[in-house]
Amino acid sequence: MIHKVNDNVLLDRLANGDEHALNEIYLLYWQDLFMCAYNVLKDKAACEDIVQDLFLQLWQKRSTIQINISLRAYLYTAVRYNVFRQIRTGKVRSVLFEEAAERMAANTTEFIMAEKEMSKQVARVVAALPDKCREVYKLSREEQLTHKEIASRLNISTKTVENQLTIALKRVRASLNTIALIVVTLLAN
Known part of the structure; x- marks a missing residue:
């Protein structure tokens, strides 16, 4: 609780342009944030x-930033997001996934468990989809029907099929991206 008050004071000082507040925040959090990133990426320079x-960015947005959670949670979330973005788009990606593939081959039990968890996650996401969206997804993925065949069977337009499938796939991909990042993180340790 005291730390939260200190964070709020630091954020107020930061918003008023106090460079010392930024320095204090940096000293409080940089090492833990670095280790959070390094545990996944294993690339010192990138981290x-x-x-x-x-x-x-914290300094540049100091006067407009609204942090509704703890400063610590905000910083960790930002680091995790940037690590994920680095994996998805950065040069680290191929090396990280090659190492993960090697670990998966060596740790088949963990890989099998991860694969089962991913399947369960997809099933949970699909089950949570709206009825029509779920039905379109299943016809497309499980029965391998074309958009035109699905439209005909459900008596809807092919555009509606495309829209519903886009919604379903976005949700499934978002869920799997999160699970994949967790699996890669676990395998990196």
């Missing part, structure tokens, strides 16, 4: 860049 960019 240093991620943390440095985070503090630069």
Whole structure:
């Protein structure tokens, strides 16, 4: 609780342009944030860049930033997001996934468990879809029907099929991206 008050005071000072507040926040959190990123990426330079960019953005947005959670949670979420973005788009991606593939081959039990968890997650996401969206997804993925065949069977337009399938696939992909990041993180340790 005291730390939260200190964070709020630091954020107020930061919003007023106090560079010392940024320095205090940096000293409080940089090492843990770096380790959070490094545990996944295993790339010192990339992790240093991620943390440095985070503090630069914090300074640049100091007067407009609204943090509705704890400062710590906000910073960790930002680092995790940037690590994920680095994996998805950065040069680290191929190396990280090659190492993960090697670990999966060596740890088949963990891989099988991860695969089962991913299947369960897809099933949970599909089950939570709206009825029509779920029905379109299942016809497309499980019965391998074309958009035109689905439209004909459900008496809807092919555009509606496309829209419903796009919604379903976005939700499934988002869920799987989260699970994949967790699996890669676990395998990296």
